Amino acid sequence: MSHIVAGRLQQQDQVQHAISQLIQAGFSENKISSFYVNPMGQHDIQPDPNVCNTLPDVEDNHEKAIQSAATGGVIGGLIGSVGIPIVGPLGTVAGVGVGAYVGSMIGTLATMDKIDGPIRKSGMVVAVSVLDIEAENQVINVLQNLGADQIERAEGNIIEGDWKDFNPLNPPQLVS
Secondary structure, three states: OEEEEEEEEOOHHHHHHHHHHHHHOOOOHHHEEEEEEOOOOOOOOOOOOOOOOOOOOHHHHHHHHHHHHHHHHHHHHHHHHHOHHHHOOHHHHHHHHHHHHHHHHHHHHHOHHHOOOOOOOOEEEEEEEEOOHHHHHHHHHHHHHOOOEEEEEEEEOEEOOEEOOOOOOOOOEEOO
16 A cells, blocks of 8 residues: 545646646656546446445435334325315325425435545546655646646555545545
8 A cells, every 4th residue: 555645627638738748847757647527326336346336334324314204104194184175185195205205305315414524526537656745745736737636645556657445435534
């Protein structure tokens, strides 16, 4: 494992410019990685057996949302049925629909506290394996000068230009 500094850039030409500057500064091309991070929740579109493809306890989250939707639907249906004399049977149907929707949202939001720390945003990432604090600061300066955001420190292995053990679901350890 080595120290890695990575930053998110918006455009491909920024990535190419960053790689060029890093190579000119003496960093080995084999120790520089660039890749695209999918939006949160879409990390399993391209399955990789070496990377965890789900959010923590995603099956529990799904079940909780379904249970909350069912509970909300029953409560909404009961409330809607009280209004049958006023709005007719459509009140019950509307109550079930609104109750299920609100219940599923509550169930889903209740699981969001399981994600600790900042969430990695999607976009182009340039990552560099560094040996010491001087090299780390040099990479941070290059990335900042090119407009990178979410600059982070990590531990991992960049081999032949590929960050082998990158996990997009790990919260980034942002540089302040």
